[in-house]
Amino acid sequence: MAPPPARTAAFDAIAPTYDASRGGPARAGIFAEQLAPLLDPAEPVLDIGVGTGIVAAELTALGHRVYGVDLSPGMLAHARDRLGARVAVGDACRLPIRTGSATQAVSTWLLHAGPDPRAVFGEAARVLRPGGRYLVIPARGIRPADDIGQVVTELEDRLDPSGTRQDGPDFLAPLAAAHGLSYEGAASERPTTFHVSPEEMAAALAGGHLFTGAWQVTETDLPLVEEACARLRALPDPELRRVREMADFVMVFRREG
Ligand SMILES: C[S@@+](CC[C@H](N)C(=O)[O-])C[C@H]1O[C@@H](n2cnc3c(N)ncnc32)[C@H](O)[C@@H]1O
Numbered sequence: 407m408a409p410p411p412a413r414t415a416a417f418d419a420i421a422p423t424y425d426a427s428r429g430g431p432a433r434a435g436i437f438a439e440q441l442a443p444l445l446d447p448a449e450p451v452l453d454i455g456v457g458t459g460i461v462a463a464e465l466t467a468l469g470h471r472v473y474g475v476d477l478s479p480g481m482l483a484h485a486r487d488r489l490g491a492r493v494a495v496g497d498a499c500r501l502p503i504r505t506g507s508a509t510q511a512v513s514t515w516l517l518h519a520g521p522d523p524r525a526v527f528g529e530a531a532r533v534l535r536p537g538g539r540y541l542v543i544p545a546r547g548i549r550p551a552d553d554i555g556q557v558v559t560e561l562e563d564r565l566d567p568s569g570t571r572q573d574g575p576d577f578l579a580p581l582a583a584a585h586g587l588s589y590e591g592a593a594s595e596r597p598t599t600f601h602v603s604p605e606e607m608a609a610a611l612a613g614g615h616l617f618t619g620a621w622q623v624t625e626t627d628l629p630l631v632e633e634a635c636a637r638l639r640a641l642p643d644p645e646l647r648r649v650r651e652m653a654d655f656v657m658v659f660r661r662e663g
Pocket residue numbers: 414417454455456457458459460461475476477478481496497498499513514515516519520521620
């Protein structure tokens with residue numbers, strides 16, 4: 407059954423430019439390298455929210471047999487080019503997968519992007535065998551704590567008062583535990599450094615690009631975004647690029663039983 411258009415429209419719209427605007431194969435290759443040591447190459451991998459398949463393709467190149475589901479037909483069209491019939495349209499909250507049939511599953515940058523994490527964990531727990539693992543790379547990993555980061559993080563928190571886009575361990579671990587998935591901790595931490603000025607960040611925000619990408623700035627959000635842009639431009643030396651430090655990591659959840 408086709409997914410309701412409203413839930414996929416945002417990703418359908420950005421699908422053609424998604425890879426290039428999210429770090430391309432370099433980002434995907436790093437994610438695959440972080441995940442690979444935690445995966446059993448003898449067992450298939452289910453990528454929940456496979457998107458354009460860019461991470462799955464890198465995992466495949468490392469010798470893993472990856473299958474994927476995603477709600478967005480636009481994103482999935484690219485995944486199909488990469489992975490063929492191994493991908494299908496499917497909802498992470500209602501996986502088209504048999505109970506207890508998977509040994510390992512991954513999600514990269516999914517849980518901040520719209521689906522109810524409770525439902526996703528419920529489904530991950532259902533499809534995994536006892537002892538199976540669900541590996542999650544969050545979008546909001548260890549964030550830059552510099553002056554730009556303080557403004558942007560505060561903006562994101564104000565745009566998400568109910569916390570539906572939180573995807574860090576503090577928020578997710580109890581939700582997972584409620585479904586029989588125990589959080590075993592973070593692995594494969596990978597620090598990265600990049601350079602951005604407050605002015606560049608303000609321009610990106612004003613153009614509708616929030617740090618975690620998938621967020622759409624609505625008319626209602628605009629005053630908050632404009633306020634954040636003004637605060638960024640009021641920082642000392644707004645044209646000066648800061649060396650920004652963050653880290654990606656993998657959260658490891660294990661199916662109990
Ligand atoms: C930020 S993208 C990440 C894609 C890919 N994992 C990556 O790292 O490039 C988020 C993806 O989650 C998908 N998504 C959002 N809600 C979903 C749901 N309920 N079920 C399946 N996929 C979903 C979107 O369509 C999109 O492709």
